[in-house]
Amino acid sequence: MKTLSQRLDEYLALRRSMGFDLSFDERVLRKFTNYGDENGFDRISTPLFLDWKGNYGSADNNTWSRRLGMVRRFAFWLAEHDDRTEVPSSQLVIARYRRRVPYIYAPTQIANIVAEAGRLPSPYGLRAALWQTLFGLIAVTGMRVSEALSLDRQDVDLDRAVLTLRNTKNGKDRQLPVIGDTVAQLAHYAELRDRLVAKQASRFFIKEDGEPAGDCGARYNFAQVSRNIGLRSPQAYNRHGLGPRIHDLRHTFAVHTILDWFRDGRDIEAEMYKLSTYLGHSEPKHTFWYIEAVPELMQLAAERAERRVLEGAS
Known part of the structure; x- marks a missing residue:
């Protein structure tokens, strides 16, 4: 048996x-x-x-x-x-679902995370390049950790500067454009990967043993980087500890994008539907949630609504 x-x-x-x-x-x-x-x-x-x-x-x-x-x-x-x-x-087990309030990283914190990941030790340096590239990619695209780790080589088109996300959380494929600096970092990682690792999996992000990088490794290395720069307290026995999460990089991307729209005076409702599609949300309400969850966005939304009321009364 x-x-x-x-x-x-x-x-x-x-x-x-x-x-x-x-x-x-x-x-x-x-x-x-x-x-x-x-x-x-x-x-x-x-x-x-x-x-x-x-x-x-x-x-x-x-x-x-x-x-x-x-x-x-x-x-x-x-x-x-x-x-x-x-x-x-x-x-x-009876659970009460409460969506966790996102931690929004400051730009300097993201820069420190990426820089510290580039200092992670390994025999040939691929570990540092792997996690530095992955963390930076999530920060500038807002993709899910699982989506980044699931990228195959064929999904990363550096000539067209487009990433194709397949088998996503909602079962739909989508494409994300990337800018010049991100393309250059992806190309640097790919060159180092191909030079150092002989036998490789089909995934874009792989470890020094040629196996695909996984969720556990991403969270472990992110926790280590976060401890090194003071975002999490030191932990015994390789525990992750508590503090800002790798998934909060996605939240930070979304919130900073919406903040920029408010400051530019854009039609927020129209833009939010575009962002919902970009992020791969199953319903727009999951994108509008950011306005409720982040006090600065809520304040900006309230101020805009108040201005509209006053303009309508005049």
Whole structure:
């Protein structure tokens, strides 16, 4: 009989063949199946999930709700192969969704992040070039971390200065233009990559061993850079710690773009629909949320609304 970890290998291989990026899910589910295998569980069940939850470490209900969702999706698939499988109820963990207030980086902080990433140590220097290029790319394009990591070589057209994002969060492909400085940095990284690594994966961003750069590596190296420049406190045992996230680079791009529109006197509503498409949001409301979440944007919106009322009354 196959172990839970062996079943997980099959599940991940199937979903990846369908185009899903499962680097984060794998990290969680691998710990779940390893715990089950090591503690005598040969099938997924409610007792297994609750036992794992009780011994896995502290986290809030929102986090455990997401983990439960990952386990349930795995269990639904496994039930087709092992009729002993019990899909844990979605009511085991009740979450209250509260969208996290974004951290908006100052331009100097972004510059410091990119510069510090360029100082990360490695035998041949590819680690520094990899993460410096990736962090900078996210900051200037606002793409998701998963979208940047999923870029294949064919998706990076340096001659036309266009990136093609495929199999995105909402299942739609889209293209993003990049400017001269970004093209030059991408070309520099690609040249160094091709010179240093003989056997390479098809992905654009790869590590020194030739394997694709992943979500865990991105978050680990971003946390290390953030600690080095004082954005996060020092941590023991290679823990990430708390503080601004790599995803906040995307939020910062969106907020600075909207701020520029306000200052230029543009039609914000019309521009926001364009930004929603650019960012790959499923609905415009996810883009308009930035105005509510960032006090400076809310103040600018209120001032503009007040001016319109006064102009209408005069």
